[in-house]
Amino acid sequence: MTNRCMTNRRLTRMHPICTKQYASIGQQLIIGMLCSALLACSADSPDQNTAALNQPYPAQTGGTLISAMPSDPSGMIGMVAGESASLAIGAYLFNSLLTFNQDLDLAGELAESWQVADDKNTITFKLKPGLQWADGKPLTSADVLFTWQLIIDEKTHSPYASDYQLVTKAEAPDAHTFIVHYAQPFAPALESWAHLQVLPKHKLAGQDIHTTSFAQKPLGSHYYQLKEWRHGEYLKLERNPKSVLGPANIDSVVERIIPDPAAQFLELMADNIDSMTLDPITYARIIPSRPALQAKLNQYKELGNSYTYLGFNLKRKPFDDVRVRKAINYAIDKQEIIDGVYLGLGIAIASPYKPGTRWSNPDLTPYPFDPAKAKQLLAEAGYVDSNGDGIVERDGKELSFEVLTNLGNKQREKTAVIIQRRLKEVGIETRIRTLEWASLLTNFIKPGDFDAVVMGWGLSLDPDQYSIWHSSQQGPGQFNFIGYNNPAVDKLLEQGRIEFDPEKRMQIYHDFAKVLYEDSPLVYLSAGYGLTAIHKRVQGIMNPVPPAGVGYDSHKWYLPEPLRRTQIQAE
Amino acid sequence: MLNYLIRRIVWMIPMLIGISLISFFIMHLAPGDITSTEAAFDPKSSEESRQKLRELYHLDKPVIVQYGLWLERMVHLDFGHSFASHQKPVFWAETDKDGNTTPGMIQEALPVTLLMNLVGLFLTLTLAVPLGVIAAKKYGRWPDRSITLFNFIGFSIPGFWLSLLLMYWLGVIHPWFPISGLHSLNYAQLDAWQKCQDLFMHLFLPVVIPAITGLAGVTMFVKNGMLDVLSQDFVITARAKGLSDRTVTYRHALRNALLPLITLVGLSLPGLIGGSVIAETIFAIPGMGKLFYDAVMMRDFPVIMGILTIGSALTLMGNLLADLAYAWADPRLRRGVMPQG
Numbered sequence: 001m002t003n004r005c006m007t008n009r010r011l012t013r014m015h016p017i018c019t020k021q022y023a024s025i026g027q028q029l030i031i032g033m034l035c036s037a038l039l040a041c042s043a044d045s046p047d048q049n050t051a052a053l054n055q056p057y058p059a060q061t062g063g064t065l066i067s068a069m070p071s072d073p074s075g076m077i078g079m080v081a082g083e084s085a086s087l088a089i090g091a092y093l094f095n096s097l098l099t100f101n102q103d104l105d106l107a108g109e110l111a112e113s114w115q116v117a118d119d120k121n122t123i124t125f126k127l128k129p130g131l132q133w134a135d136g137k138p139l140t141s142a143d144v145l146f147t148w149q150l151i152i153d154e155k156t157h158s159p160y161a162s163d164y165q166l167v168t169k170a171e172a173p174d175a176h177t178f179i180v181h182y183a184q185p186f187a188p189a190l191e192s193w194a195h196l197q198v199l200p201k202h203k204l205a206g207q208d209i210h211t212t213s214f215a216q217k218p219l220g221s222h223y224y225q226l227k228e229w230r231h232g233e234y235l236k237l238e239r240n241p242k243s244v245l246g247p248a249n250i251d252s253v254v255e256r257i258i259p260d261p262a263a264q265f266l267e268l269m270a271d272n273i274d275s276m277t278l279d280p281i282t283y284a285r286i287i288p289s290r291p292a293l294q295a296k297l298n299q300y301k302e303l304g305n306s307y308t309y310l311g312f313n314l315k316r317k318p319f320d321d322v323r324v325r326k327a328i329n330y331a332i333d334k335q336e337i338i339d340g341v342y343l344g345l346g347i348a349i350a351s352p353y354k355p356g357t358r359w360s361n362p363d364l365t366p367y368p369f370d371p372a373k374a375k376q377l378l379a380e381a382g383y384v385d386s387n388g389d390g391i392v393e394r395d396g397k398e399l400s401f402e403v404l405t406n407l408g409n410k411q412r413e414k415t416a417v418i419i420q421r422r423l424k425e426v427g428i429e430t431r432i433r434t435l436e437w438a439s440l441l442t443n444f445i446k447p448g449d450f451d452a453v454v455m456g457w458g459l460s461l462d463p464d465q466y467s468i469w470h471s472s473q474q475g476p477g478q479f480n481f482i483g484y485n486n487p488a489v490d491k492l493l494e495q496g497r498i499e500f501d502p503e504k505r506m507q508i509y510h511d512f513a514k515v516l517y518e519d520s521p522l523v524y525l526s527a528g529y530g531l532t533a534i535h536k537r538v539q540g541i542m543n544p545v546p547p548a549g550v551g552y553d554s555h556k557w558y559l560p561e562p563l564r565r566t567q568i569q570a571e
Numbered sequence: 572m573l574n575y576l577i578r579r580i581v582w583m584i585p586m587l588i589g590i591s592l593i594s595f596f597i598m599h600l601a602p603g604d605i606t607s608t609e610a611a612f613d614p615k616s617s618e619e620s621r622q623k624l625r626e627l628y629h630l631d632k633p634v635i636v637q638y639g640l641w642l643e644r645m646v647h648l649d650f651g652h653s654f655a656s657h658q659k660p661v662f663w664a665e666t667d668k669d670g671n672t673t674p675g676m677i678q679e680a681l682p683v684t685l686l687m688n689l690v691g692l693f694l695t696l697t698l699a700v701p702l703g704v705i706a707a708k709k710y711g712r713w714p715d716r717s718i719t720l721f722n723f724i725g726f727s728i729p730g731f732w733l734s735l736l737l738m739y740w741l742g743v744i745h746p747w748f749p750i751s752g753l754h755s756l757n758y759a760q761l762d763a764w765q766k767c768q769d770l771f772m773h774l775f776l777p778v779v780i781p782a783i784t785g786l787a788g789v790t791m792f793v794k795n796g797m798l799d800v801l802s803q804d805f806v807i808t809a810r811a812k813g814l815s816d817r818t819v820t821y822r823h824a825l826r827n828a829l830l831p832l833i834t835l836v837g838l839s840l841p842g843l844i845g846g847s848v849i850a851e852t853i854f855a856i857p858g859m860g861k862l863f864y865d866a867v868m869m870r871d872f873p874v875i876m877g878i879l880t881i882g883s884a885l886t887l888m889g890n891l892l893a894d895l896a897y898a899w900a901d902p903r904l905r906r907g908v909m910p911q912g
Contacts (some may be wrong), residue, residue, distance in 0.1 A: 066756070071865075072857070074656040083655075157624050159616035195615075210658040213671030231679055232857020233753055254756055258855040262735055263751045270743045270750055438603030438870060446607075458613075467615075477618040 053296060053536040053563065059249060063559030065538065066254045067275040068264045072232045075215030078197050079151050079158045089255065092237055093220030094197035095244055097125050097144060097178070098190060102546035102553070104357055104461055105502075106190055110139070110198060110221075110244065111178075116500050120185035125178040125193070133200050134225045134240045141172035146201035148180075156209055163192040185498035187505065191462035223248040223555045232257055248555035249540070269293055271565075274538055278531040280343040287533065297533045298541065300550045303356070304530040305459045307349055308412065310403070310419060311522040312452050315483040318381070318399060319452070325520040326367075327377035331426045332419055333369035338526045341414045346528040351513030352457065352465060354527070356547065358502065359463040361510040364517050366524065374426045385427050392427035400429035401451035404444055407434040412454045415525060419454070446476050448483065454525070463509040466493045469516070484521045537563035579894075583887045590883040591645075592638065595876060599634045604870045605654040606630070628654060628872075641876060650677075650880075651873035655866070661877040676862060677877060683753065684846040684858035687778055692839060694782040695789055696832075702786070703793025704825060710798060718790065726787035734780050734853050741776065749773050751855035777854040781847065792835060796828035830901055837893025841886040 073085040076093060099109040108114065111125040131139035148170050151158050166189070169181040182189065203219050204212065218226055221244045224237035237253040256273060258264045265282060267273045269290075278287075283301070287294050310332070312319035319325060334348040349355055350364035378384075383392035383399050391398045403419065405412040416432045423430050430452075435444065444450045457468065467473050470493050473480040492512040499505045532550055534541065540557045541550060605628065606621040625631045629640055644651055650662035653676060663675040706715040742750035749755070755769050800806060801824050809819045846860030859878065866874035 074653075074659070157620075157627060159613065159620050159624075161620050162617035163615065211652070211665075211673070213673055216673060217671070228759070230754060231674070232861070233855070234756065236756070256752065256855070257857070258751050259852045259861070260751075260855065263738065263853055263855055266735070266738050266743055266750045269739075270746055272750065438601070438607050438868075441607045442602040460615075467617075475618065477621060 057539060057558075057560030057562070059540055059556070059558050060560060061247075061249050061558065062251050062561065063564045064252045064254060065250050065275070065557070065559065066256060066273045066565075068256045068258045068267065068273045070257075070259050070261075070264075072257045073235070076218035076226065077199065077209060077212075077215050079160055080156060080209055081215075089226075089235060089237075090197050090218075091222075092224040092253065093218055093222050093226060094199065095221050096194050096196055096198060097127075098194040100194060100461055100548060102542070102548045104547050106194065109194075110144070111193075114190070114193075116190075120498065120500055121182050123180050123182075123189060123193075125180075127176045127178065128244065129176065131221065131244045132242050133202075133221050134219055134242055136242065137200070137202055138175070139198070139200070139221050139244065140175040141178040142175070143201045144178045144198050145170055145172040146205065147196060147199045150199065150204070150209060151196065153209075160195070163188065164196070185500070187497055187500050188462045188464040190500075191460070191464075194461075224253055227252070245555070249558040250555075268297075268533065268535075271296070271535070275532060275534040278533055280341075280345045280528075280531065283531040283533075284343040284345060296536055298536055298538075300532045300534065300541075300545055301345060301529040302532075302545045302549050303347070303354055304528055305354065305461075306456050307352070307459065307527040308415060308454065308456045308525045309522045310452055310454055310525060311482045313448065313450050313482060314485070314521060315448065316451060318383075318394070321381050322519060323377045323381040324383070324399075325523075327374040327381070327426065328423065328428065329367040329374075329520050329523045330370045330377065331374035331428070332422050332523055332525070334366060334525055335369070336422075337415050337418050340418060341411050342526060342528050345531065346526040349524045349527050350517060352459065352468075352516070352524070353463065353509070353513065354459045354547075358506050359509050361513040361517075363510075364513060367520070371422075371426050378426065378428075383427070390424070390427060391429045398429060399427065400431075402431045402433055403452045403454060404433050404435060404440060404450050405454040406437045406440050408436075411528075412456075416454045419525075445481050448476075448481060459527075463505065464493070464497055465512075466497060469493060469512075482521060484519075486515065486519060488515050489519075579891050583884075583891075586887060587880070587884060588642075591642070591876065591880055594879045594883075595638045595641065596634060598872060598875055599637075601867075601870070604628075604630045604872070607870070645880070650675075650877040653866075653871055653874050655869040655871040655874070661873050662881070676874060677859070677881060680846075680857060680859045680862045681844060683856060684844060684851075684860070687774060687856070687858065688843040688846070690774070691778045691782045691785070692836070692843065694778065695785050696836075698782070699786055699789035700793055700825075700829070700832075703790045704797055704820065706790065706794040707797030707801060708820065715794075718794075722787035722790050725783045728784060730780060730784050730847075731849050731853055733784065734776065734850065737776055737780065738853075748775055751853070753856050777850055777856060781850055789832075789835065792832065793828065796831055797824060800824045800828045830897070833893055833896050833900060837889055837896070840889030840892075841882055844882055844885055 069085060069088065071083075071085045073089045074081045074083060075086055076090055078087045078090040078094075081087070081090075095110045097109060097111045098106050098114065101107040108128070110127055110131060112128045114123060114125045116123050125141075125144070127139075127141055127144075133139050148164060148167065150156055151161050151164050152167070166182055166186055167180045168183050171179050173179065180189070180193075198221070199214075200219050200221075203214055207214065216229065220240070221242075223240060223243045223245065225240045226235065227238040228234075228236040234254055234256045237255070239248055239251050241247050256267070258267060258273075261276075261279060261282075264273070264276045265278075265286070268276050278299070283299060287297065287299065310328070312325060312328075314320060338344060338346040338348065347355065348366035349360075350366045351359075351361050353360040378392055378399070382394040384394075385392045387393070391400065393399065403416050405416050413432075413434055416434075420430045420432055445453070467479045469480060469484055469489055471480070471485040471487075471490050474483055474485075489512060492508055492515070496505055496508045496512065499508060530549070534550070537559055538557050539560060542553055542556075546552050604625070606624050622631075629637055632640075641651075650660070652658040653661055656676065659673060660675040662677045664672050664678060665675070666672045702718050706718045709715045738750050741748045749772055753770070753773050755761075755773075758766065758769055761769060801820075806819060806824055809823045814823075844859055846858040846863070848860040848864040850856070851858045851861040862874065863878050865871075866878070
């Protein structure tokens with residue numbers, strides 16, 4: 001549940017999905033061994049309750065939902081915590097002015113309405129009437145103003161401050177109105193107000209945001225409030241009856257901290273947790289091989305908010321030649337990677353946007369696997385195998401480069417190996433090197449000392465990708481580290497930032513994706529599915545899964561009384 | 572005796588400084604800092620805010636200056652605050668002006684790890700000593716061979732694999748033990764006796780499995796020590812005096828054979844607070860191993876240095892205790908170390 005919540009609300013921050021999988025020790029190995037162990041001692045007995053699980057019950061309140069997350073949040077103030085666990089728990093506790101609805105369009109959360117002034121420099125938010133914090137104190141525009149002042153404060157160490165620093169002036173003329181002024185139109189502003197978790201002024205005023213005990217004992221306004229937190233063990237959340245969006249159905253939510261995915265899966269089997277995120281092997285192989293377990297679970301798949309790519313250092317030869325980049329794109333079989341690495345649980349993409357959403361250009365199709373065309377393009381670029389060693393050269397120099405990826409991310413390592421083989425078939429030699437995340441970033445990406453990388457980008461819900469593709473964003477530590485420089489793209493990105501009209505923006509980003517497609521500055525490899533298993537005792541889950549993800553309306557989920565865990569109720 | 576003790580303790584100060592200096596520089600040899608691990612690849616974060624963070628944490632200063640700043644804080648026994656974890660105090664709880672207490676990270680993790688490892692060490696020793704003695708007494712016969720076989724199996728099985736198998740067997744198929752975690756969800760509602768039971772059940776697998784896999788080394792150590800001693804002249808003398816086999820084995824031979832064990836236990840003291848990343852990850856126990864591993868991966872310098880400092884201080888103390896225990900157990904050594912005594 002959390003992880004889905006994270007995907008639909010907060011992972012829109014474009015977290016580097018799966019970039020840091022250190023904690024899962026030999027995850028693949030463990031799963032593999034476990035898989036054989038499970039098959040070897042199959043002790044399934046048909047569960048009599050399975051029939052009851054499939055029976056629909058009317059919506060009702062009460063019960064405890066238990067799920068697992070891989071790491072302990074560092075604190076509850078998302079703006080300074082900067083990691084996904086804090087943001088995920090924060091999403092249970094705090095509201096933002098805006099949110100995304102089930103179709104991923106902007107909608108009001110604390111705000112009843114919002115209006116962009118004619119000069120597009122001013123946004124006025126009107127708050128819903130009668131908002132209150134869980135302690136009964138009124139939630140007003142003063143709290144929103146306070147939160148904004150907090151995140152832009154010089155003393156606040158927030159990695160996310162930059163969007164809010166663009167606000168030249170913010171004001172709260174009355175308790176229900178919040179107005180922000182920008183020096184120039186900034187369309188992604190609206191999305192930024194869907195991310196800022198509004199904090200209570202009456203609890204935090206005058207406190208040091210970094211050391212305040214509020215991070216351990218928060219007070220929010222959303223569906224749940226924190227009741228108990230055993231560090232590194234579990235968090236207990238209790239329904240907030242004063243929730244500004246109306247109370248949730250399920251009484252309490254427990255998030256257990258279980259770092260190891262194999263241990264999480266055992267807990268799921270033993271019916272100690274109700275939901276967990278799955279990896280492709282568990283989803284496609286392990287659960288289907290255990291009918292008794294499968295009968296107790298609903299499995300969900302939804303397109304995640306990230307994609308994997310092969311990126312080139314465009315400042316280096318031969319990647320400055322578009323024919324070479326296209327040749328590599330044609331030489332790689334994306335479907336093979338999806339089938340081999342993700343067990344088919346992914347799709348090939350043609351633009352840096354989630355397929356099926358408004359921003360994804362439907363006219364583009366992924367580069368097909370076409371080695372003949374790849375060889376032809378290489379020949380056009382002057383690369384031929386003249387000495388018969390199987391590797392093409394130009395001016396006596398072989399086409400050979402190094403592919404870097406981060407250590408511990410098995411999916412990327414496998415992907416790199418598959419690419420290596422396909423490129424060899426068209427006469428390109430590659431060497432794979434895996435590096436620990438911090439070292440990859442500091443020693444290679446930041447100084448621009450690499451040939452090619454297999455990495456991932458998150459897909460944001462707002463289409464603005466200025467920081468990734470604009471030519472001005474190439475400095476050390478900035479995100480256009482591949483050195484992409486195309487005036488046409490720069491212009492489109494600048495236009496997209498000042499255009500608020502969704503239809504016009506859509507056209508701009510469709511054009512942008514088309515230019516990228518023709519330029520092929522990186523090879524889109526795959527967008528994987530997010531996979532979740534939820535016990536069938538949880539009912540009221542939207543089916544089919546909306547674009548916003550399975551956890552989108554988790555407040556409407558309910559646990560029918562006959563299906564609840566008895567021992568937890570006994571408390 | 573007292574002089575010796577004081578000398579040793581005073582000597583620990585330059586040693587600790589040396590250790591911390593080396594650790595600090597090795598830590599900084601690893602590329603990257605907190606700004607390259609936290610939100611570093613999130614396009615919503617900006618390089619300016621990362622630079623600001625670097626300045627706030629003095630990460631932009633030369634390493635030697637950073638070390639000086641760290642040492643200055645350490646003189647006041649201030650372990651600082653974690654970079655990665657919301658500025659939590661590294662070592663001990665702190666109370667703010669409103670009376671709210673934030674627990675220290677090491678303070679939370681250390682008792683768990685200590686409890687697990689002490690029980691584990693105790694278990695290993697209580698099993699290894701009798702097994703080693705039996706193996707030595709029945710050297711070459713079936714008890715010895717079966718103990719050796721058992722040891723080698725225990726030694727060769729990967730701990731995490733055995734853990735997962737037992738978690739599956741004793742947690743899923745026969746739900747006798749909890750699979751992971753340290754407390755039940757209703758722990759706060761239990762009475763004292765039930766709390767003990769709950770803790771025992773949760774710690775059973777995480778303690779027993781490393782004890783089994785760690786048994787091999789100590790058993791072989793005891794067995795070989797026993798074999799050596801049993802063939803020495805004084806044992807033959809004792810037997811010739813007509814002492815019973817029991818007295819010879821346990822009063823004369825075993826006590827001598829156990830002497831080297833003091834070294835072994837002394838050496839394992841730093842491990843007691845170190846914890847095991849793998850066991851803690853699999854069993855979802857928030858101990859020192861996981862804390863240290865995560866800190867290294869996040870480049871959370873204050874936490875790394877805090878754990879290393881406390882760890883090395885305890886190691887030096889452990890060495891001292893082992894030496895003292897030696898002196899207490901072995902009169903020959905006592906005279907060598909302290910000529911006046």
